[in-house]
Amino acid sequence: MANKVVKSNKQETKKHYKNPTETWWGKALVWALFVGMVGFVVVGLIVAIVNSNA
DSSP, X not given: OOOOOOXXXXXXXXXXXOOGGGSHHHHHHHHHHHHHHHHHHHHXXXXXXXXXXX
């Protein structure tokens, strides 16, 4: 006996959730956080070197 595929006439419900990194504001936020964290590390390193604490 062959297996039959039953197709539903109902349309699948749309997803209302979207991954934030797929939107322009999500990408901007991720880049801002990334640049900010790297910037703080670089500035902290420079300040430590200038103050001779490193």
